Amino acid sequence: MTIFFYGVNDPYYCFSNFSPYGFRLNDKWWPTNEHFFQAQKFAGTFYAEEIRLAKTPKQAANMGRDRNLPLRPDWDISRNEVMHLGVYQKFKHNSEIREVLLSTGNQLIVENAPSDYYWGCGADGSGANHLGRILMEVRTQLRKEALKKN
């Protein structure tokens, strides 16, 4: 079965970057992965810190999508790596949702974002679903780590 997630009422909303599962990375607290991801577009600038301190993930997303300031030049080639790092940290630091992710076995995970054909599957399902793919990669990674521990 395919697992779709997107809205706050979806059973697997915890897979969304907007869900309230923060983590500490590089001596900083990131309230959600959306804060982390959006801030990395401007890494090393004052604006990245402003995004980190945004009151909500939606606000962080709006700030990160504002094109009045230039994106870091390598963003297009770095963004999947950045997303992977944030998703990994989120599930590494939050055991309750790590268990949820691991409990999905080998099921396909899809971000059902109607207007996002890159991170999600888009309105017609043809999107690249990079966020779903990264969640599945992180699931494999965490499963391997759990096996090593036991």
Ligand SMILES: Nc1nc(O)c(N)c(N[C@@H]2O[C@H](COP(=O)(O)O)[C@@H](O)[C@H]2O)n1
């Ligand atoms: N909630 C929500 N609304 C949208 O309009 C979206 N596009 C998404 N997808 C998420 O957007 C984040 C990255 O977007 P940008 O690369 O900054 O456009 C990421 O969290 C996607 O999962 N979600």
